[in-house]
Amino acid sequence: MNYEERTMKSNKIYEGHILSLRVDTVELPDQKYSKREIVEHVGAVGVVAITEDGQVVLVRQYRKAVEKSLLEIPAGLVNASEEPGLAAKRELQEETGYTCGRLDFMTEFYPSPGFSTEKIHLFLARDLVQGEVNRDDDEFLELESMPFEEALRKVYLGEFSDAKTMLALLLAKDFMEEVE
Ligand SMILES: [Mg+2]
Known part of the structure; x- marks a missing residue:
């Protein structure tokens, strides 16, 4: 139809x-x-950030809408007229302090097309360099890094609740296995 x-x-x-x-x-x-x-909705970006020693950098944050503290990839809104790749680099830096030498676009998707125009762009960030965190005034997050394989296992065990995080980690596995 x-x-x-x-x-x-x-x-x-x-x-x-x-x-x-x-x-x-x-x-x-x-x-x-x-x-x-x-x-x-203005749209958002999410970033799977992988450190030199194979850890994925995640953020734990209280999400009022679901009244739960969720473990997610670093993510945020795209500013007006901002290119999604730049938004991804900015959000990664603001939330985790990391800048990245390499950023690969993975996919874009609609998380809730039944009622929302929101589009999320997902990226894979590598060659990370630690810098200074610069969060929004109303943003309280804790960084939680873990081996990438452990995060992937948590996806399959249903231990993540955030859809963009689950999709991003699954895609990142394929991207990292590609011949460079
Ligand atoms: Mg955020």
């Missing part, structure tokens, strides 16, 4: 700092109408 939903009306409900919410009235293929609640 290949059809589009024509927007008949669009109502902005809320405009926030990182997202806005609109409700669209759409026309369906059978000419009936329905409503779509849509979260507009």
